[in-house]
Amino acid sequence: MRFRAAGKLTVAFAETFGEFGAGTVPYYLATAFEKVYLQPSGDVGLTGVSLEQRFVKNALAKVGVDYQIGQRHEYKTAANTFTHDHMTEAHRESLTRIADSVVEQIVAGIAEGRRLAPERVRELIDGGPFLGAEAVHAGLVDRLAYRDEVYDEVRDEGDHLLFIGRYAKGVLPKKLPHPGERVVALIHGTGQIRLGRSGRSPLGGGGAMGSDTIAAAIRAARRDDAVKAIVFRVDSPGGSYVASDVVWREVVLARKAGKPVVVSMGDLAASGGYFVAMAADVIVAQPGTLTGSIGVFGGKPSLGGLLERLGITSESVDVGANSGMFSSSRAFSEQQWERVNAWLDRVYDDFVGKVAQGRGVDREQAHELARGRVWTGADAHAHGLVDELGGLEDALAIARDRAGLPKDATVRAYPRMHPLERLRPPESSEDKAAALAQVRLEAWGPLAHLAAELGLPAHGPLMLPGWWTIR
Template sequence: MDPTKTIIDTVERFRRRRTAPLVLELDLTEGLVEGPPADPLDALLSRRKARLADVLGGLKRARQDPRVKALIVKVGGPLGLAAVQELRQAVIQLRSSGKLTIAYAETFGEFGAGTVPYYLATAFERVYLQPSGDVGLTGVVMEQRFAKGTLDKLGLDYQVGQRHEYKTAANTFTQSQMTEAHQEMTTRLVESIVEQVVAGVAEGRKLAPERVRELIDEGPFLGAEAVEAGLVDRLAYRDEIYDEVKRDVGDDALLQFVSRYNKTIKSIKLPHPGEQAVALIHGHGIIRLGRSGRGPLAGGGAMGSDTICAAFRAARRDDSVKAVVFRVDSPGGSYVASDAIWREVVLTRKAGKPVIISMGNLAASGGYFVSMAADTIIAQPGTLTGSIGVLGGKMVTGGLLDRLGITSEQVHVGANAGMFLPSRPFSGEQWSRVDAWLDRIYKDFVTKVAEGRKLDYDRAHELARGRVWTGADARENGLVDELGGLEDALATARDRAGLPADSPVRAYPKTNALERLRPPESSEDKAAATAGLRLEAWGPLNRLAAELGLPATGPLVLPGQWIIR
């Protein structure tokens, strides 16, 4: 082998990688990750998934980069509606800068529900589908299952109080069908989401909104039917799509994933000591007391009050931090943990540092509680938020135990020592304590909503009552200030703090490996907020919630399971 030729070839390859046209790729079949990993297990499980912030940053940078000629996105995987809208916004802005954008899918639902992924694809200039694929544009459905009949047969009784009629999480166990309030709320949620989907598909595919509604009623579509209806540009396999793109932008174009592109050396701005910045705090998952991390009943990541509060304190003490963006993606959880985080938001504002909320797919119940004191709340139209209410109670298992021949006896000191045991129902006096607890939490919640959103109490109560709103409707009612995504929130934070548009963003709390290993010196030490595995959500009711009945996630939680397909 000629050493000179090897060196020349190596230099040429390096030059080409620095100068050749770029085609950016994004594979969404594994979904996206919202924020930094909460713990080592989370990091391992999410290592193949792109991070939303990296994708948004890469697409923003690509708008100004003459080397970037096109973007190809493989659509699929689990994505929430708000995340889809955030991506749509970024793609539309990239298209407006003159870049070619192509979405392709092996299938939008495989002859099943695929409305949300197809809605994402319509933001692109061209939409391609594998010949064997389908377009599951079938509309939006929210289904609620009711287990009261099953509980009755088992001899189980669910004692629960809720504030108020729209706080429907317990309806699964206490009702056999939707109540009038439940039906009203769910109907409006579905209508609002369909309005957003119809508008996006109509604009992207250049169809009349009325025609899009007709097509929704006609779906799902086989591939050829989708082309004929104008929903897809053409049927093609991956190799055919990539060959077409190379013909459009040049055979010498290089492929690069958006996340890798965003992390290349040219995009990295080296920090300067004391440089003014915006702090970015991620709050993801069920809200609980203690540290963020992964709990056995938390459904993955959890937002720990110790971690989030420590992050706000660190940002307040850092003189170079001039504003804070709090990214919230949570269905709620512990009232006490939510209140601790709320207090840190208030203190950060009092310290003269604006706090901007960026809502993800969910910012409901406790997720709204931690948001409501901010200077500005920004949500996507499809964000599910509000649910300003509370519920509490217990599952009574005495009837089931009797049927099974199981008996129990109590030895206690204190009239209410066994109040939360599931074997016996609440007495009248005990139920009055549950009612007092619910009333206190609800009044505190609504009072703080009124203060934070500059509403009188009666108006805040009217919007509360446990009702879930889409971001679009929440904005109309004053619960949200603006519609937009994380990049909009960062821009707002820079503007409120008087910072330049390219000022850096710093994640908080950011600890190095040594800080995570050493014992913290005090509760003010960043090391005190490293991830743990505790699960605390209900306070005095945690034992009950872990055994049976109420969700172990806390009294301030979004009612039901909200999956938009």
Template sequence: MVDAGSVVDLLKDARDRRNAALILEIDLTDGIMEGQPADPVSALLGMRRPHLRDVLGGLRRGRTDPRVRALIVKIGGQRLGLAMAQELRDAVRAFRDSGKLTVAWAESFGEVSRGTVPYYLATVFERIYMQPSGDLALTGVALEEPFFNEALGKIGVTPRFAKRHEYKTAANTFMERAYTPEHEEMSGRLVASAGEQVVAGVAAGRGLPEERVRELIDQAPLLGAEALEAGLVDKLAYRDEVYAEVRKAIATEPGEPDETARLRYVSRYNRTSGLAKRLPRPQQDAVALIQGQGPIKVGRSGRSAMPGQGSSIGSDTIAAAFRAAVKDDRVKAIVFRVDSPGGSYVASDTIWREVVLARRAGKPVIVSMGNVAASGGYFVAAPATMIVAQPGTLTGSIGVVVGKPVIGDLLDRLGIGLGSVENGAHARMFAPTRDFTEEEWTRVNTFLDRVYDDFVGKVAEGRDLSPEQVDAMARGRVWTGADAHERGLVDELGGLGFALDVARKKAGLATDAPVRTYPHVSPLDRLRPADSSEDRTAASARLDAWGPMSTTAARMGLPLGGPLMLTGNWSID
């Protein structure tokens, strides 16, 4: 028999829990995910990591929710990337401006490792706490680039690459023994621009002169006590002490901590709060969000070349997403999120065409750039209605490189014989076992000229610039978003949330108009055969989409991912 008193207590408890004050949390220990991965393996591996849209949506919702009193974010030495840190800074700043308490805490900002970007993120918070045993590795920004030419020569490998033009430095890694003047100039400016952004952000966040911040950077890494004395952190405290102080700060009774306040991860809060408002309404106009992450390749999106290295952008998948969004009368604008170092020229051109067709159909296309949107990643963005990037985004790299490592001498040194038969004068043109012939080298350079001219022409058309103006900024050069904005390669500086707001405005939608992800394919849809090439399941990620093994070399630095590939590890973190 049910006890009436127990039922009343349960209902009262449920009511109290529903009305209790909330302290929102974000744990960035494992970083943050750009969006839902295209393949099930990545989705499974990332289930417990916060997603960018959930974080942005939760913070936006929390700004006007009277139950939400504070935000605590755990920050460490994880690699976020400068642009992603700026994305989060924008969201936290808006949350803080609504009058809510914001607290960043870290066990350490770099334990014998880099901590500049994580700390830069922390400086947008009202309070910064660090564990007493932690250090502050605010050591600045650096870029190291190896040159393998001499080492390759010693083992009998001859790098044979051609590029367009002097700032397209992927080939330099293999063709040169040190920086060329242009390579050093470009890399130096990237580091300087990123450093300027970090110094300005830290100075503004901590109320210090920029010159003082530069002095502290040159003194770092700092012990916890030194960071406290310099005013870079507010207190040295353990986790329990941080949470106790936050509860005390939000208490309604002075001096008494609010032990009833509930903790809630921002992602969880965003998915459960206001659920009724977010239930799909089929006839409601919306913004489509198409997300492209990783190297660009022909075919379907899926895993990139090596396990554990994230997703790739498949031209079939992205093209199908654009077609679905264009055909959907409810979609009034499209936001294309690009976080890619580029890759295949042909695949990039396929996606470029769909962006053009979407605009011709009368739907504004807003590109939102992540940490990197360069080379092929810029190619696909060029025809957009508007390009939005963070100041720390790496973009541009309007150029092309192609070639191969010739390993014939290496095989001879190893005593490996090689027999070959061929039918066709150029049947072994791309084989690494022999060099290009003079005629083949002419064809390689003809290809490079065609791709570069096409790239420059399409950027000029999309950006409303002359080919000569684009060429002066192109030639393979990588820019930060801040520098690209000054040169007209980027229209506005901001993040994904800003891009979605712009899309709503350009489409004449309400400020809270829903966002729908394209293509949306259910697990059941993945299993059924597609009816045609325009069926939404036709371009879904394959379960075994690890990528061709030949691109393993690309992950090692060889530009085999495509002629529009920004090779190497391009991330400011």
């Protein structure tokens, strides 16, 4: 929209926005462009937002699997897929507000981009999906055309076509860094949060944010005299509580050293993702960012019934009353369940206390905003959990301003690593396959065991609920 507002020609082309299926999100993106073209055989799947949650409790019960899970508090629904067969009242309330908030953003964007009244956009959403000709008639697209016809039209406007990758290379800074240059450090934290180094997640689903890697990057930026501000880009559903606390501490130390820290939230900065962000001077989120989820859950599956049905027997030698506490072959004893709840209370109290400290509110206010509830960026901003709405560019501008740097001050990525170092294997003689298998089972406690055995996703104690599909 900023590019368009500058008077530049902006054209969006799509073969289809969902092949007579859901295509709300890609169409929303396209409406930021002045002209929207659609292939004649394409459709506009403008149908709204659907958040679907599946529950496997009854399926697990049929095979003799039971879950013992504690959570803090009612909105922390990450484990509900295993422990419930329906949405709780708090679960439905939270998802309904998230869906409403996302739709509000989509309606406002489409209304602005297509110059339609918001009420008309909502009517169109309820009438979708649309065939190509219907979309033109409704004002959702400008005309039907093939890709080559769109290219020809752009050329007729007097412009030439250039791949964005080639353009990006052409505008890279030509100057080399020089001694005494004042810079902004940019640190990316992406994926599930775990102890150790960043890399591919052992549980699948993309990268993992390693506390060692991120803490070292923040520490290096803090100690570098050339760095005057830090922008921490967070895109994470959460993960390990201890790993999140390691990163949180480094953010605190950077601020104590007098270096402004600005967090830029991506698609997700929830639970542990919010934990690592909450100590920053300024938190910037997109309106559609999913954040908050300030809470914790933990427990284990009990496979005793399943093992019995399969004719599998299990024996153990235990030295210590609770040495077999996390065995999936048996349920928690009353004493062990008390220890689980003590741990959950400790984690939640620490989380809420640090939210109160970082956001400048009292503990009761922080608790009301917490309770495990997930917020969109827009709602988090309204409740004071984030400071500004915007993207990475906005966060960099805030960091430069806070540090008293010029608007074009250099941005330097951290951690800084020599290209040859990237090729060096980890400093460990442990077999990689064995290490990954072990991490998969031990990464975040007993929940990972059943996930590994049943092929279900494993979660950390500070993790956003999964299996949401925005269509």
